[in-house]
Amino acid sequence: MKIDQQLLEQIILEVAGRLTEKPKLLLVYETTTTTEKIEYLTSKFKEHWRVEVFNADDARLKEQSDYQQLVFLDVNQDLLARGAMGLTDTLSSSLLAKALLHGQSIFFEPAKDLQWLLEKRDQSSIPERVKRYQAQLLKYKKKLHEFGVWFGFVEYLRPSQHVYDRKLLTERDIQKINTSEIWVASTTIITNLARDAAKEKGIQFRVDHEEQI
Known part of the structure; x- marks a missing residue:
């Protein structure tokens, strides 16, 4: 049986390409995210990932599934609460729920007014009513953490x-x-x-x- 060398080489190249293909990172941003930040992160991550960027209101999010890392930028209180309660009535919360159900790697970088969720702070000067409200948001964060969502500053994210x-x-x-x-x-x-x-x-x-x- 004669082997088609050209076809064999093509098959080998396709298999090799798949083996060396970078994992896909899906970057979802809010309207508050600056263009400069998106460009910086895309440039930073492209060394290790194939980066695809979507606005949180992009209808194409419904079709996304073949990624290895999901990153939400400037996560607001809305997504925090929806995610913790299992609500799926927005494109972002629906994507999050689907990723959680499939055990995919998820990373949240909170918006500027929620970055206190990432730090230990002195609570002595905070009014009691504010503490109670913050405690509710921390419960949402803890619940998402139990589900497998990681919180942090996205610059520190690495495949390793x-x-x-x-x-x-x-x-x-x-x-x-x-x-x-x-x-x-x-x-x-x-x-x-x-x-x-x-x-x-x-x-x-x-x-x-x-x-x-």
């Missing part, structure tokens, strides 16, 4: 990160992880042996603070 969502991180867990950085919640207990093992492997911890009010 591992999100660990269990309550206890042990040495055995570290031995199974082959990344340069592990993201954990502030409530996760990291054993001393796990810290030693991470140091030996050159792994750094990034902590997401779940502030209690």
